[in-house]
Amino acid sequence: MQAPRVQLRAAGVGDAVAIASVQCDAWRAGYAGIMPSQVLEVMSVDDCANRWRAALAKPGRGCYKVAVCDGQIVAFATYGPARDHGFEGAELVALNVLPEFWRQGLGRELLVRIIAELKTAYSSLYLWVARDNIGARRFYETQGFTVSGQEKQHPEHGNIVETCYRLCLQSPS
Secondary structure: OOOOOOEEEEOOHHHHHHHHHHHHHHHHHHOOOOOOHHHHHHOOHHHHHHHHHHHHHOOOOOEEEEEEEOOEEEEEEEEEEOOOOOOOOEEEEEEEEOHHHOOOOHHHHHHHHHHHHHOOOOOEEEEEEEOOOHHHHHHHHHOOOEEEEEEEEOHHHOOOEEEEEEEEOOOOO
16 A cells, blocks of 8 residues: 655644644554553643643754644654663654554655664664554564564553664665
8 A cells, every 4th residue: 555645844843732642542542452541541632742842842862753644744753862771873762653544654654764864873773662562563573673672661651561673774784
């Protein structure tokens, strides 16, 4: 299936509500049965939008991108230098797509564009994915990511176990 035609652009503070809406919808659909239901139930677009406004007002070293299709933000990605102690390279912090756009190639298209951008400055890319999120794990594996063996738990995510995936961004010599 061909990905919908999208424009990828930098996110701004004015995008906070749309990004929060994508995040809430994507998390509720993608983490149902994985993340504790009370975590998903208390998520609100207003609370998420406030956090996004703060993050977008002072983005630091990270990049915040949105995918726009027919004037609507349908996905977003956050990435930048490694945030975890002892990790090198770049980190894909988030890549969320509205559920109605899943399995249309949009996530793959966004990831390909992000990887192309990161290749100019980094030799590797890592991300964390919920260990029980089989769909997301398959997606990243089909894009060339491999399990690194590291795991962690994040209290804000209901202490679900997250598995680290890595991708080499340099061509073998």
